[in-house]
Amino acid sequence: MHDTWLKLFEISIILGLLIPSAAMLVWVERRLIGIWQDRLGPNRVGPFGILQSFADLIKILGKEDWVPPFSDKLVFIVAPVIGAVCVLMSFAVIPFSPNIGVADLNIGLLFFLAMASLAVYSVVLAGWASNSKYALLGGMRAAAQTVSYEVFMGLSLMGVVLLSGSFNLREIVLSQQSGWFIQTQFVGFIVFFIAGIAESHRLPFDLPEAETELTAGFHTEYSGLKFALFFLGEYLGVMLISCMSVVLFFGGWLMPEPLASWLPAIVWYLLKVSVLVMVFILLRTSLPRPRFDQLLLFGWKYMLPLALVNLLVTAVLALTEVI
Amino acid sequence: MTNQVDISLSQDWHQPNQLPIIEEIRALIHDVSLIPANKQDNICDDIPTVWLLKQDVCRVMQAVRHELIEPFTVCFDITAIDESERRHKSKHVADFTISYHLTSPQRNQDIRLKVALTKHDKSIESVCQYWPNANWYEREVWDMFGVVFLNHPHLSRILMPSTWQGHPLLKTHPARATEMDPFTLPKHKQDEEQKALQFNPEAWGMKRQGPDNDFMFLNLGPNHPSVHGAFRIVLQMDGEEIVDCVPDIGYHHRGAEKMGERQSWHSYIPYTDRIDYLGGVMNNFPYVMAVEKLAGIQVPERAKVARIMTAEMFRILSHLLFYGTFAQDVGALSPIFYMFVDREKLFGIVEAISGARMHPSWFRIGGLASDLPKGWQTLVREYVNYLPARLDEYDKMVMQNSILKQRTQGIGAYSTKEALEWGVTGPGLRATGYSWDLRKQRPYGGYDQFDFEVPTGSNGDCYDRCRVRIEEMRQSIRIIEQCLNNMPEGPYKAEHPQTTPPDRTRTMTDIDTLIPHFINVSWGPTIPVGEVSVAVEATKGIMGYHLISDGSTMSYRTRIRTPSFAHLQMLPVISRGQMVADLIATLGSIDYVMADVDR
Numbered sequence: 001m002h003d004t005w006l007k008l009f010e011i012s013i014i015l016g017l018l019i020p021s022a023a024m025l026v027w028v029e030r031r032l033i034g035i036w037q038d039r040l041g042p043n044r045v046g047p048f049g050i051l052q053s054f055a056d057l058i059k060i061l062g063k064e065d066w067v068p069p070f071s072d073k074l075v076f077i078v079a080p081v082i083g084a085v086c087v088l089m090s091f092a093v094i095p096f097s098p099n100i101g102v103a104d105l106n107i108g109l110l111f112f113l114a115m116a117s118l119a120v121y122s123v124v125l126a127g128w129a130s131n132s133k134y135a136l137l138g139g140m141r142a143a144a145q146t147v148s149y150e151v152f153m154g155l156s157l158m159g160v161v162l163l164s165g166s167f168n169l170r171e172i173v174l175s176q177q178s179g180w181f182i183q184t185q186f187v188g189f190i191v192f193f194i195a196g197i198a199e200s201h202r203l204p205f206d207l208p209e210a211e212t213e214l215t216a217g218f219h220t221e222y223s224g225l226k227f228a229l230f231f232l233g234e235y236l237g238v239m240l241i242s243c244m245s246v247v248l249f250f251g252g253w254l255m256p257e258p259l260a261s262w263l264p265a266i267v268w269y270l271l272k273v274s275v276l277v278m279v280f281i282l283l284r285t286s287l288p289r290p291r292f293d294q295l296l297l298f299g300w301k302y303m304l305p306l307a308l309v310n311l312l313v314t315a316v317l318a319l320t321e322v323i
Numbered sequence: 324m325t326n327q328v329d330i331s332l333s334q335d336w337h338q339p340n341q342l343p344i345i346e347e348i349r350a351l352i353h354d355v356s357l358i359p360a361n362k363q364d365n366i367c368d369d370i371p372t373v374w375l376l377k378q379d380v381c382r383v384m385q386a387v388r389h390e391l392i393e394p395f396t397v398c399f400d401i402t403a404i405d406e407s408e409r410r411h412k413s414k415h416v417a418d419f420t421i422s423y424h425l426t427s428p429q430r431n432q433d434i435r436l437k438v439a440l441t442k443h444d445k446s447i448e449s450v451c452q453y454w455p456n457a458n459w460y461e462r463e464v465w466d467m468f469g470v471v472f473l474n475h476p477h478l479s480r481i482l483m484p485s486t487w488q489g490h491p492l493l494k495t496h497p498a499r500a501t502e503m504d505p506f507t508l509p510k511h512k513q514d515e516e517q518k519a520l521q522f523n524p525e526a527w528g529m530k531r532q533g534p535d536n537d538f539m540f541l542n543l544g545p546n547h548p549s550v551h552g553a554f555r556i557v558l559q560m561d562g563e564e565i566v567d568c569v570p571d572i573g574y575h576h577r578g579a580e581k582m583g584e585r586q587s588w589h590s591y592i593p594y595t596d597r598i599d600y601l602g603g604v605m606n607n608f609p610y611v612m613a614v615e616k617l618a619g620i621q622v623p624e625r626a627k628v629a630r631i632m633t634a635e636m637f638r639i640l641s642h643l644l645f646y647g648t649f650a651q652d653v654g655a656l657s658p659i660f661y662m663f664v665d666r667e668k669l670f671g672i673v674e675a676i677s678g679a680r681m682h683p684s685w686f687r688i689g690g691l692a693s694d695l696p697k698g699w700q701t702l703v704r705e706y707v708n709y710l711p712a713r714l715d716e717y718d719k720m721v722m723q724n725s726i727l728k729q730r731t732q733g734i735g736a737y738s739t740k741e742a743l744e745w746g747v748t749g750p751g752l753r754a755t756g757y758s759w760d761l762r763k764q765r766p767y768g769g770y771d772q773f774d775f776e777v778p779t780g781s782n783g784d785c786y787d788r789c790r791v792r793i794e795e796m797r798q799s800i801r802i803i804e805q806c807l808n809n810m811p812e813g814p815y816k817a818e819h820p821q822t823t824p825p826d827r828t829r830t831m832t833d834i835d836t837l838i839p840h841f842i843n844v845s846w847g848p849t850i851p852v853g854e855v856s857v858a859v860e861a862t863k864g865i866m867g868y869h870l871i872s873d874g875s876t877m878s879y880r881t882r883i884r885t886p887s888f889a890h891l892q893m894l895p896v897i898s899r900g901q902m903v904a905d906l907i908a909t910l911g912s913i914d915y916v917m918a919d920v921d922r
Contacts, residue, residue: 033656036657037661038661045374137563194794205652211548212549214903284593286655288650288655288730289726290726291730323378
């Protein structure tokens with residue numbers, strides 16, 4: 001009984017920190033992009049504009065909770081919730097440090113992949129339920145994109161599974177004590193990261209919402225809190241992919257010996273995550289967007305074979321005990 | 324080292340002698356009456372002008388378009404004039420005149436064909452079969468004047484809403500809101516207007532169903548982030564592929580041509596700034612040159628060079644904005660911010676020179692509004708040294724990016740032949756590999772003394788259109804540098820009593836200058852009777868002003884031929900078979916401004 005309460009407490013702490021940090025991430029991104037684009041970014045609310053997201057939240061809460069009369073109402077309301085919930089569920093299996101983490105599932109990796117696949121329902125349903133042409137086009141793009149990129153997202157991780165011999169994320173971290181998997185699984189990481197960007201609909205793979213083409217794609221008809229949920233889902237997605245990359249390829253919370261004595265593992269872990277998050281943001285500022293068919297072509301023609309070859313080579317090397 | 328410019332040597336280009344071309348046409352069709360314009364027509368430019376009879380239109384057009392050895396392949400402009408209130412007119416003029424302005428790039432010659440129509444029979448044969456771009460021009464004439472074009476493929480309103488009553492450019496149509504009843508929009512009228520906006524594919528000969536699927540009709544605009552203004556395109560789509568499209572313009576129509584008939588010659592200058600609102604003084608250029616031609620005013624040398632310098636600055640300003648938005652349309656978020664920093668710096672210089680930023684209205688009939696400020700050289704020199712390095716940086720960031728290349732190379736391509744057929748001018752034409760730049764081909768305002776090149780592309784696709792513009796910015800920098808090194812001293816406006824207020828010190832002592840000053844300020848200048856067309860190589864293509872003066876303080880007819888109008892008309896031809904994303908890249912690469920299209 002005592003354990004259950006402790007777990008619930010841990011869950012609420014993690015949730016209570018995750019959601020505000022996703023909101024903070026919006027501010028971090030806007031500031032960073034501002035600096036990289038020779039401008040200031042939001043710097044008015046609070047010191048350095050740090051309370052910008054808070055101000056945005058208050059504004060969004062004050063908006064009318066509008067459901068378009070032409071939409072499929074129930075689905076329209078449920079869709080953004082699915083997205084946010086699926087991403088939050090994935091965080092359950094992430095080991096933040098040796099003793100922080102909600103669940104220690106034996107199939108943690110598979111759970112993550114399953115949740116990532118479910119999240120696409122949010123986008124597809126939103127596009128469908130809006131009953132608007134732009135939203136529909138966005139939803140269609142999202143479906144095709146996610147289905148294609150999911151395939152090799154799973155495949156790219158199999159190298160890691162082969163090397164660590166486990167689907168358990170905690171064990172995967174521990175098996176990197178002799179060296180991070182990025183050394184042997186560099187190709188796997190690249191493929192995973194690209195697929196991750198595609199899964200979280202970020203530039204250059206933000207085709208489902210491509211604002212210059214589809215105005216706002218699948219969430220064209222959304223406003224107020226429901227729109228905020230999509231937004232939250234997107235930024236949680238960015239954090240999730242970064243967290244997973246650190247766990248799978250960058251040794252999770254593991255840190256070099258001299259530091260381990262005085263720095264909590266969680267800090268080291270979060271540092272690594274924030275570097276990856278910044279890579280996400282940097283990519284957004286620097287790259288144009290490929291066309292829809294080019295994106296799919298790139299996935300099936302280059303990423304999928306690459307992931308397969310990576311798996312094959314890893315398997316051979318692992319069998320011959322080279323690595 | 325830049326070359327020495329001696330602006331006093333400059334000479335404007337002149338059309339070749341006009342009789343041979345008329346003789347040439349006569350030799351092809353002897354049974355048709357072709358009457359060259361006479362003295363009473365008061366044509367002030369050197370474009371050969373010929374009157375034809377209404378029934379001969381097709382015969383003559385066939386001859387000039389197809390039978391001549393070097394035919395007139397470009398339909399530059401078609402417009403009409405309501406002659407009902409004209410005092411000075413020749414005997415050929417009836418109630419309406421249709422004026423066809425055609426160009427032959429091979430001959431480097433223009434011709435103006437005129438047809439007189441009576442108010443009882445306001446109809447004429449359409450010339451769409453000879454020039455596809457006549458389509459929109461004829462629709463505009465119908466919309467504005469109510470002249471019916473027989474056998475036109477789709478004669479409907481183009482600038483005004485389909486529910487509009489009347490024809491705005493008729494002299495009988497009120498020009499001011501105070502001449503009309505107050506505007507109201509009751510519920511039933513609003514519903515009607517809404518209904519009229521509903522797209523009806525059958526009216527455009529489009530099918531709702533394909534052989535095995537239904538088409539989707541997507542309303543892109545009038546408020547869409549990538550249509551660059553209030554512009555609506557109705558797309559007929561099969562999945563994400565565009566089967567056909569109908570561009571719908573007119574949302575930005577302000578009646579600039581009508582305003583020209585109610586403003587004095589001088590007070591119309593600020594209106595021209597707002598035609599291509601990114602072009603600034605580039606818009607003043609053709610207008611003031613046209614008025615100067617009518618009035619026979621010689622512009623002083625310092626004004627000539629300063630005009631060229633500021634016009635080239637605005638070319639850079641406009642192209643930088645194009646560059647940034649083009650990259651943004653393809654999905655790159657950052658370039659536009661860097662380019663806005665560069666524009667900001669240049670706007671600072673424009674502000675120092677003229678006192679205003681985007682719309683300086685700095686040119687005056689006969690010169691400039693003010694002299695160049697003290698120390699302008701320092702500002703301009705700094706910028707001339709600054710920009711090229713930035714352009715190199717953007718090359719790496721934008722033009723060499725492989726995703727951008729994939730998105731734009733081979734996308735939205737058209738050939739030189741197609742471009743000429745549709746009246747495409749400017750960088751869009753040069754990107755196809757055809758070197759046609761009025762500054763070189765028909766130098767005006769002193770451009771013949773400057774050393775610069777005309778960049779061309781080879782594929783005529785989105786990527787080339789962008790590349791040509793970037794190279795043009797470098798050439799503009801070259802021209803500005805030459806202006807900087809060779810700015811002549813002297814007055815900045817012509818000593819001409821009709822156009823430029825006399826020196827203030829003299830008005831206080833001398834009644835002969837005080838009176839013209841008084842008249843000019845109260846009535847505005849009176850420009851002699853005449854008709855003139857002047858075109859310049861503006862930022863987006865060739866922009867022309869066709870002015871008719873009836874010897875009054877206001878223009879009798881102001882016709883503005885804008886490049887963007889022609890460019891948008893071509894959109895269905897380019898976009899068929901594209902994906903939506905390609906269309907956005909294509910729209911970005913065309914570089915149009917809706918104010919320039921709708922006027």
